[in-house]
Amino acid sequence: MSDIVIQTRGLSKEYVRxxxxxxxxxxxxxxxxxxxxxxxxxxxxxxxxTLLHLIAAMDRPSSGEIAVLGQNLNTLSDSEIARWRNAxxxxxxxxxxxxxxxxxxxxxxxxxxxxxxxxxxxMAHARKALELVGxxxxxxxxxxxxxxxxxxxxxxxxxxxxxxxxxxxxxxTGNLDAASxxxxxxxxxxxxxxxxxxxxxxxxxPHSAKAASKIRYLDKGALLPEGQNPEDWEIR
Amino acid sequence: MAIPISYSFRNxxxxxxxxxxxxxxxxxxxxxxxxxxxxxxxxxxxxxxxxHPLNLLVxxxxxxxxxxxxxxNEAFQALKFKPGIAxxxxxxxxxxxxxxxxxxxxxxxxxxxxxxxxxxxxPRGLEIRDGARVSEGRMFTPGRREVVVGKGVxxxxxxxRIGSRIPFGRGEWEVVGVLDxxxxxxxxxIFCDLRQLASDQNRDNGLSSVLLRAxxxxxxxxxxxxxxxxxxxxxxxxxxxxxxxxxxxxxxPIRAVGTFVALIMAIGSCFAAMxxxxxxxxxxxxEIGTLRVLGFPRRSILLSFFLESIxxxxxxGIIGCLLVLPLNNVxxxxxxxxxxxxxxxxxxxxxxxxxxxxxxxxxxxxxxGLLPAAxxxxxxxxxxxxxx
Ligand SMILES: Nc1ncnc2c1ncn2[C@@H]1O[C@H](COP(=O)(O)OP(=O)(O)OP(=O)(O)O)[C@@H](O)[C@H]1O
Ligand SMILES: [Mg+2]
Numbered sequence: 107m108s109d110i111v112i113q114t115r116g117l118s119k120e121y122v123r124x125x126x127x128x129x130x131x132x133x134x135x136x137x138x139x140x141x142x143x144x145x146x147x148x149x150x151x152x153x154x155x156t157l158l159h160l161i162a163a164m165d166r167p168s169s170g171e172i173a174v175l176g177q178n179l180n181t182l183s184d185s186e187i188a189r190w191r192n193a194x195x196x197x198x199x200x201x202x203x204x205x206x207x208x209x210x211x212x213x214x215x216x217x218x219x220x221x222x223x224x225x226x227x228x229m230a231h232a233r234k235a236l237e238l239v240g241x242x243x244x245x246x247x248x249x250x251x252x253x254x255x256x257x258x259x260x261x262x263x264x265x266x267x268x269x270x271x272x273x274x275x276x277x278x279t280g281n282l283d284a285a286s287x288x289x290x291x292x293x294x295x296x297x298x299x300x301x302x303x304x305x306x307x308x309x310x311x312p313h314s315a316k317a318a319s320k321i322r323y324l325d326k327g328a329l330l331p332e333g334q335n336p337e338d339w340e341i342r
Numbered sequence: 343m344a345i346p347i348s349y350s351f352r353n354x355x356x357x358x359x360x361x362x363x364x365x366x367x368x369x370x371x372x373x374x375x376x377x378x379x380x381x382x383x384x385x386x387x388x389x390x391x392x393x394h395p396l397n398l399l400v401x402x403x404x405x406x407x408x409x410x411x412x413x414x415n416e417a418f419q420a421l422k423f424k425p426g427i428a429x430x431x432x433x434x435x436x437x438x439x440x441x442x443x444x445x446x447x448x449x450x451x452x453x454x455x456x457x458x459x460x461x462x463x464x465p466r467g468l469e470i471r472d473g474a475r476v477s478e479g480r481m482f483t484p485g486r487r488e489v490v491v492g493k494g495v496x497x498x499x500x501x502x503r504i505g506s507r508i509p510f511g512r513g514e515w516e517v518v519g520v521l522d523x524x525x526x527x528x529x530x531x532i533f534c535d536l537r538q539l540a541s542d543q544n545r546d547n548g549l550s551s552v553l554l555r556a557x558x559x560x561x562x563x564x565x566x567x568x569x570x571x572x573x574x575x576x577x578x579x580x581x582x583x584x585x586x587x588x589x590x591x592x593x594x595p596i597r598a599v600g601t602f603v604a605l606i607m608a609i610g611s612c613f614a615a616m617x618x619x620x621x622x623x624x625x626x627x628x629e630i631g632t633l634r635v636l637g638f639p640r641r642s643i644l645l646s647f648f649l650e651s652i653x654x655x656x657x658x659g660i661i662g663c664l665l666v667l668p669l670n671n672v673x674x675x676x677x678x679x680x681x682x683x684x685x686x687x688x689x690x691x692x693x694x695x696x697x698x699x700x701x702x703x704x705x706x707x708x709x710x711g712l713l714p715a716a717x718x719x720x721x722x723x724x725x726x727x728x729x730x
Contacts, residue, residue, distance in 0.1 A: 164635060164723045185639045192637025203632040203727075207352035217636045219346065264636070 111271065111304050112138040112161055117170035119156050130156040133170070134329040136322065140271075143298040143305045145318035147335075152324040154308040155276055161306060162195050162274050163187045175271060192220045196265030196303075198275035202257040204249040204264075210236060211245040214263045221268065235263035239293060255286025262293055266303070273297060275307040279314050291317040344642045345633060350650035353622065354657070364618045365658040368706055371607040372662025372699045378600030379698070380669055380689045382593045385676060388687035389590055392526040393582030394472060396428070396562050400552040400569070403576045408442050408551045415439070415547060417575060424569065426561030427554050430466050437554035438467035441539050444683050445510040445532075449499050456675075457683035458495060460510070460532045462539030462549075470555050474528040479504045479519030484535045487542075490519035494529035494686025497673050502532070511542035527586055530675065530686035553582065589685060592678045608706055611658070615710025619651050623718040624729070630718050631726030644719035651711020652704055659703030663696045 119131040131153040138144055146154045159165045160172060163179045172179045175194060182190060191197075204213045214232040223231070236245055239259040249257050258278060265273055275294065279287035295317050297303045307318060315321050323330040330336065354361045400421065401411035418439045428436040441462040446455035461467075465484065468474060478496075482488035491502040496517075500506075507514035515534060523529040540546050556562035562581070569579045623630070630643055670691040675684040 159724060162635070188634065188637050188639045191635065197635050199632070199727075201628075203628060203635075205349065205629055205632070207349060207356050208346075212346070212348075216346075216633075219344070220637050 109140045110137045111140045111175050112136070112306070113171075113173045114157075114160070115171040117157070117160060117172055118168050119153075119160065119165070120168045129327045131160070131167075131324075131329075132327040134324075136329060138304060138306065140304055141298070141302050143295070143317070143319045144307070145315040145321045146306065146308045146324060147310070147312070147315055147321055148324035149336075150310075151326075153327040153329075154324050156327075157324065157329070158274050158276055158306060158308050161272075162197055163191055164197075189220070192217055192268060194270050194272060196268070196270040196273045198258070198261055198265050198273065198278045200277040200280040202249070202254070202261045202281070204257055204260055206249050209246045209248055210241060210252065210260045210263075213249070213260055214267050217264060217268050231267055232263070235267040236260070238266070239263045240289075253286070254282055255289055258282060258286065258290050259293065262290065262297075266297060266301075271304060273303050273305045275305070277308055277310060279309065279311065287311075287314065345638055345646040347649060350646050351653055353626070353650060354653055357622070360618055360621070361654060361657070364614050365654055365661055367614045368611045368655050368658025368703050369661030369665060371604055371611045371706070372659050372703050373665040374600060374607060375604035375702060376662060376666040376691065376695055376699045377669060377689075378597050378604070379695045380666060380691045381600075381674070381676075382590075382597050383692060383695055384674075384687045384690035385593045385685065386590050387690050388526065388529075388685065389586040390583070391473075391524055392528075392586040394470070394555065395581070395583060396556045396559065397470060397582035398554050398556055398562060398565055398579050399582045399585050400554065400577050400579050401550075403570070403578050405578070408440075409444065411551050412548045413439065413551055413577075414549070417577070418549070418552060421552060421569075421575060421577070422554070424565070426557055426565050428557040428561075430469055430555075434466070435554070436466065436470055437552055438464055438470050439536065439549055439552050440467060441536055441543070441545060442550045443539070443543055445508075447495075447499050447501060447508070451498075457677070458499075458532060459530065459683040460489070460534065460539065462534055462536035464536050467536075467553065468533070470553055471523070471526075471528055473524045473526060475522055476519045477522035479517075482518055482534055485538065486535065487513065487515045487538060488518045489515045489532050489534040490521045491517055491532050492529040492686065493520050493522050494673055494675065495532060495684075496520045498675065498686070508532070511539070513542075527685065530684055589678045592676050592685065596676070608702070611706045612710040615651055615655060615707055616714060618654065619647060619711050619714035620717070622650065623647060623714045627721065627726045627729035630721055631723050631728075634721075634723045634726065640719040644715045647715035647718045648708070648711050651707045651715065653707075655703045655705075655707020655710075656700060658707070659700035662699050662703060663691075666691055666699075 115135050117134040121128040121130055134157060148154050160167050211232050214235050215228050218228040218231060236242055239262050241256060241259055278290055291314055294305055298305050309315050323335045325336045401408060402413060405411035422435040422437040430436040443460050444457045445460050447458050448455045476490060482490055495502045501508055502517055504517050507516050521528055556565055566579045569577060669689040671688045673688050675686045678685045
């Protein structure tokens with residue numbers, strides 16, 4: 107029996123927009139074990155990003171429980187959450203979200219600014235992360251001087267530089283060409299297998315989802331039971 | 343640790359034009375304030391430099407200003423042998439009887455003319471004004487209708503060049519030299535022979551005042567305390583320095599107007615900085631969300647944008663300093679409320695004034711930057727990430 111690192115119980119998120127209630131996520135209970143690589147799939151608007159954001163504590167649930175690494179996220183204050191996220195979560199965005207005025211190396215170093223590490227240690231860690239994603243020769247390039255695939259690899263380096271236990275990725279290949287997407291997916295696979303990172307990845311693309319060890323489906327805010335997928339899913 | 347300072351700084355460089363325009367606005371505001379400060383500072387320096395600490399100005403009781411004072415030869419004779427007065431190089435009492443009058447001189451800037459003080463002195467009068475020396479041409483010859491002009495006057499009035507003739511009183515006076523009074527008041531006046539001027543003005547026995555040098559500080563104190571009590575003399579005694587210091591107020595109106603204009607501009611500059619920073623916050627919304635996801639707390643975001651605004655304003659402060667620097671040592675003049683004639687002095691853009699200018703700019707940056715920085719810090723992560 108492997109240890110559960112991400113556990114949600116009856117997790118819900120509702121938005122109120124112009125007096126209408128939108129249920130983004132309803133009563134989602136999921137347990138993800140250490141070292142798992144889970145792909146979240148489902149139609150647009152089904153609540154995939156919402157679930158991922160709640161796991162990353164980027165937002166607070168309307169109701170339900172969420173514990174990551176045994177830490178109940180509901181009980182933490184904003185600044186405690188910030189520190190917690192810095193230490194335990196590496197987040198990868200669809201649109202890379204690098205800071206354009208900083209170089210690749212500075213972007214990767216950034217999360218380490220919040221740690222106790224000194225400048226030279228930070229630099230050493232950042233360099234190592236960039237070398238791991240195969241960008242040792244692009245350290246002083248700014249995001250504008252990089253291709254989309256390279257940008258996303260820098261973003262991956264930034265996500266792993268603090269050596270977090272979880273990597274959460276929201277459609278990391280959504281803005282990439284096929285070759286770059288393959289690079290990013292194989293990197294995620296390596297991080298999962300060689301470094302034992304727990305990975306949760308939202309994706310639209312069934313092909314990308316094959317990189318994962320498990321696929322969970324969402325539909326209209328509901329997390330479908332394991333092994334079940336909506337019948338009409340393949341058509342979309 | 344916080345978001346690197348280079349992040350704030352490079353973002354300013356990344357939007358060069360907006361940054362520069364805003365900084366220029368702040369710079370102009372600073373320049374206005376610095377210009378009036380440099381004017382006031384220059385005037386103060388000039389007035390403070392006027393007069394040896396032991397020089398005493400003696401006027402008739404109750405006359406307040408030299409121009410209203412009248413002093414007879416007899417009173418002077420009674421005065422000059424009082425104890426405590428220093429000796430000049432010839433061994434005579436260092437006391438100079440003087441006559442002051444005001445003439446109107448025209449210049450290209452002021453075609454209708456400006457009041458200039460003309461001072462009749464004995465040769466000893468120049469000796470007491472140490473620091474003053476003839477820098478061009480020669481001293482006037484006693485008994486001739488000749489004048490030497492202060493260098494401030496010489497610089498601004500075409501009629502006050504060596505060789506030209508200034509008409510006043512009963513005829514023309516030839517300019518034979520230029521007097522360099524250091525930073526002092528002598529720069530603003532015209533000097534001539536006391537007897538010539540007195541007979542020209544029909545004031546042989548109605549001279550103006552006496553400038554004397556006390557032997558030492560305790561004598562100076564004694565003269566200031568005792569002479570006014572001598573009912574026969576009927577005189578007031580003040581230190582020359584104190585007398586001139588009253589004229590610092592002459593800059594007050596210009597200063598008030600300048601400061602008022604600078605304040606109005608400062609309000610505008612604060613709003614300009616605020617506008618620029620709000621735009622930066624809106625444009626970098628996704629970056630703010632990203633920084634928060636990486637683990638930076640709200641206060642880091644606040645500090646980062648606040649610093650950016652401060653950097654912007656420091657840039658503006660430096661521009662302001664550069665704009666006024668060419669004014670440094672530029673000669674100008676201002677009407678005095680004490681002598682009713684012009685005081686000539688140089689703008690003085692001191693490092694201290696420039697420091698104040700930069701601090702003033704930073705204050706504008708702080709006021710303008712606070713609200714945008716706070717709004718950046720207040721954003722919810724997901725809201726920030728969604729705005730593009
Ligand atoms: N801030 C918000 N205000 C109102 N409704 C929202 C908000 N955020 C998300 N929603 C709604 O919640 C639902 C789920 O959104 P979510 O972003 O989780 O979907 P998704 O599965 O990630 O879709 P996609 O594949 O398009 O990214 C959608 O109907 C969406 O419109
Ligand atoms: Mg989504």
